[in-house]
Amino acid sequence: MSDERSTRIRVEALQPVCGEAVRAWAERLGLPLEGEADFVLQLGSDGLQLTELGPQAPGPVRVDFVEGAVAHRRLYGGGSGQMIAKAVGVQPGVRPIVLDATAGLGRDAFVLASLGCNVTLSERQPIIAALLEDGLERALRDAEVAPIAAQMRLLHGNAIELMRNWQGEPPQVIYLDPMFPHRDKSALVKKEMRLFRPLVGDDLDAPALLEAALVLATHRVVVKRPRKAPVIDGAKPSYALEGKSSRYDIYPKKALKP
Known part of the structure; x- marks a missing residue:
């Protein structure tokens, strides 16, 4: 079973130009744009990625079928x-x-x-x-x-x-x-x-x-x-x-x- 309800996630833009698209993702997924979080869903020029926050966190993960x-x-x-x-x-x-x-x-x-x-x-x-x-x-x-x-x-x-x-x-x-x-x-x-x-x-x-x-x-x-x-x-x-x-x-x- 998922532990999603106790996992805090927010959404953020990595570049200002992504702001509108990020707001759309946040609304669609029911996630906040600010506040404390364990993970952040980020949108930038390379696409959407999920990043864990914290000192020992690994790097971001995204789906890349091209490279x-x-x-x-x-x-x-x-x-x-x-x-x-x-x-x-x-x-x-x-x-x-x-x-x-x-x-x-x-x-x-x-x-x-x-x-x-x-x-x-x-x-x-x-x-x-x-x-x-x-x-x-x-x-x-x-x-x-x-x-x-x-x-x-x-x-x-x-x-x-x-x-x-x-x-x-x-x-x-x-x-x-x-x-x-x-x-x-x-x-x-x-x-x-x-x-x-x-x-x-x-x-x-x-x-x-x-x-x-x-x-x-x-x-x-x-x-x-x-x-x-x-x-x-x-x-x-x-x-x-x-x-x-x-x-x-x-x-x-x-x-x-x-």
Whole structure:
């Protein structure tokens, strides 16, 4: 569950020209523009970012599909040979329609979109959803990345409710990456988990998330887990793909064919 109610967040502009847009974000998210805070949502020339305040705070986090780690993975990450691609069923002539129901910062969704999948992203935490929305808008303005971003659609709201009340053609594959206690040693993951855990907490409703996904997906559900973590309570996966630090539990319903 989220500890958001006890986490104080305000919004601020990093440049005067951003003042009007910042006021719009503050009104939309129901956040103050001043006062004491643990975190600050900042808007500047590089987009929207979330920053923790305090002496030991890490740097800001924002969604960037154009540069940095995501760009490097797009260019040099192994393409359709990546484990996530195999997990969702990417193969010659097959690019599944995917719902990433726990989108977070959208990195996995972007990888799948870059491989040619149409991906719907669902994020229930309003501030993380705002970072995602801002990142997607900036990606659409970049000539090289825009075609990939155009294959990504963002939905705000609780994924369980969205799946139970799904409108239109159901996704072939639903991808779940519930929040869990990260033990990844990389500074980037530690920074993001430190920032987001007070907002998101652990996904205690992961069994209900899996149950709803298994009802909606037409072909398979994929759950990303730490390599040694137990499977989510409920239906058991048919098989798993295992990497160094994580694994993908696969719940097949029907074969994906060209």
